[in-house]
Amino acid sequence: MTSLPGRPAPRVARVTRVDELTPDLIDEATSSLARLVADGAALGWVTPPDRVDVTALLRSVVEAGTQDACLVIAGDNTRFAGLGYWLRYARPTHRPHADIEKLAVSPDFQRRGVGRALLAALIGHARVESVEMLTLDFRGDNAGAESLYRSMGFAEYGRLRDFVAPDEHQRFDMVMHAIDLRKPTLVE
Numbered sequence: 001m002t003s004l005p006g007r008p009a010p011r012v013a014r015v016t017r018v019d020e021l022t023p024d025l026i027d028e029a030t031s032s033l034a035r036l037v038a039d040g041a042a043l044g045w046v047t048p049p050d051r052v053d054v055t056a057l058l059r060s061v062v063e064a065g066t067q068d069a070c071l072v073i074a075g076d077n078t079r080f081a082g083l084g085y086w087l088r089y090a091r092p093t094h095r096p097h098a099d100i101e102k103l104a105v106s107p108d109f110q111r112r113g114v115g116r117a118l119l120a121a122l123i124g125h126a127r128v129e130s131v132e133m134l135t136l137d138f139r140g141d142n143a144g145a146e147s148l149y150r151s152m153g154f155a156e157y158g159r160l161r162d163f164v165a166p167d168e169h170q171r172f173d174m175v176m177h178a179i180d181l182r183k184p185t186l187v188e
C-alpha cells in the first residue's frame with residue numbers, strides 16, 4: 001500500500017447511528033463528492049450532488065440497519081477523507097448478498113491507502129454480517145478502481161458494453177466484479 005511519509009492513512013469507522021451523521025460530516029462529504037463528480041469521477045451522479053442529496057443518501061444507508069447496510073467513513077481528526085457503503089440485495093432470492101454502491105476518496109487524500117482501507121472495512125463488516133457474495137460495478141475507464149478491486153480479491157464476472165451514459169455523446173462499459181466471501185482469501 002502506498003502512503004506518503006509523515007502522512008498516515010486516516011482511520012476508518014463504521015457509522016451505525018443517524019446522529020453520527022453530524023452537520024460537519026455531511027458538509028464535508030457533500031463538498032468532497034461534489035468536487036469528485038465535477039472533476040469527472042464515475043460515482044453514479046451526472047451532476048454534482050448537493051447537501052440534500054448526500055444527507056438523504058447517507059441517512060437511508062444508516063437507517064437500513066447494520067444487517068442490511070454498511071456505511072464506512074475515513075477521516076483524520078479534522079477532515080473527511082472518504083466513504084464507502086454496501087447495501088444488501090432487496091430481492092428475496094438474493095438476500096445473502098450485498099452490493100458496494102459507492103467508494104469515494106477525497107481528492108486531497110487519494111493515493112494514501114484510504115480507498116484500500118475503506119474497501120477492507122466494507123469486506124470485513126460484510127463477513128461479520130454473513131454476506132456471502134459482495135458485488136460492485138465500475139465504469140470501464142476507471143483503471144485505478146479496477147486495480148484496487150482486483151488487488152483485494154474481486155474478479156470480473158461480466159461487462160456491458162457502452163452501458164454507462166453520462167451524457168448524450170459518451171458511452172462507457174460497465175464492469176461487474178464480485179468476491180465470494182464463503183471462500184478463504186489471502187487478502188485483508
Ligand SMILES: CC(C)(COP(=O)(O)OP(=O)(O)OC[C@H]1O[C@@H](n2cnc3c(N)ncnc32)[C@H](O)[C@@H]1OP(=O)(O)O)[C@@H](O)C(=O)NCCC(=O)NCCS
Nearest residue numbers: 002041103104105110111112113114115116138144147148
Ligand atoms: C478509486 C479510489 C477510490 C481509490 O482510492 P485511493 O485512496 O486513491 O486508493 P489507494 O491509495 O487505497 O490505492 C489502492 C490501490 O488502488 C490502485 N489505484 C488507486 N488509484 C489509482 C490510480 N490513480 N491509478 C492507478 N491505480 C490506482 C492502486 O492499485 C493502489 O495500490 P498501490 O497504491 O499499492 O499502487 C479513488 O481514486 C476515488 O475515489 N476515485 C474517484 C471515485 C471513484 O472512481 N470511485 C470508484 C467508483 S467504482
